[in-house]
Amino acid sequence: AQSVSQHNHxxxxxxxxxxxxxxxxxxxxxxxxxxxVQYPGQHLQLLLKYFSGDPLVKGIKGFEAEFIKSKFSFNLxxxxxxWSDTAEYFCAVKGNTGFQKLVFGTGTRLLVSP
Amino acid sequence: xxxxxxxPSNKVTExxxxxxxxxDPISGHTALYWYRQSLxxxxxxxxxxxxxxxxxxxGLPSDRFSAERTxxxxxxxxxxxxxxxxxxVYLCASIGRPTRLTFGSGTRLxxx
Numbered sequence: 001a002q003s004v005s006q007h008n009h010x011x012x013x014x015x016x017x018x019x020x021x022x023x024x025x026x027x028x029x030x031x032x033x034x035x036x037v038q039y040p041g042q043h044l045q046l047l048l049k050y051f052s053g054d055p056l057v058k059g060i061k062g063f064e065a066e067f068i069k070s071k072f073s074f075n076l077x078x079x080x081x082x083w084s085d086t087a088e089y090f091c092a093v094k095g096n097t098g099f100q101k102l103v104f105g106t107g108t109r110l111l112v113s114p
Numbered sequence: 115x116x117x118x119x120x121x122p123s124n125k126v127t128e129x130x131x132x133x134x135x136x137x138d139p140i141s142g143h144t145a146l147y148w149y150r151q152s153l154x155x156x157x158x159x160x161x162x163x164x165x166x167x168x169x170x171x172x173g174l175p176s177d178r179f180s181a182e183r184t185x186x187x188x189x190x191x192x193x194x195x196x197x198x199x200x201x202x203v204y205l206c207a208s209i210g211r212p213t214r215l216t217f218g219s220g221t222r223l224x225x226x
Contacts, residue, residue, distance in 0.1 A: 034215070036217075042219075043205070043217050043218065043219040043220060044205070044207075044217040045217075046215070090157060092157075101147070101159055101162045101170050101173075102147065102159070102215060103159060104149070104157035104159070106157075107157070
């Protein structure tokens, strides 16, 4: 069964700082990978996803993530964060054969100070 | 509908009472998930439906939890004899083609 680890539970950054949130997964087959964001008081939204092809995927609001198969990682990055990026970020993985459930990490709470 | 609809948005119940949470997925989405989000626990998978059947219900915490889906559409999650540890936000999501999981805004359950 697949599992996801997000090692940073809380991250505090100043505006304009660069962001990298770690995500590692374990699964024996090919996977689909996702990052979701939950802004305060709102429901989960998809930031970006990887299915196949270019391992560097770009999402909304200037976010990107790189799939490194050899490291089983899918880290989320943004070159310059804004106060409005304050939110909780969830990495998720889904095996792409048959009926596989989407498994989430425990989330990383990002606070960006102005 | 345009999105995944969950009701009620908030529910406060007394310990020991039964509650029923409803999810209306996006029309045509055949797969439906229930998740639970507890403070500090991240997202916890509960059950997954493909059509009306549940190939994976491994995440249901106890036999007090059950879920059903009828007509390949609406799903209800029932919690019997609620306990305080059941307090959480219960999220429903449906999935269409190409793969895109869309979440509802959740039901915040508080057991007092």
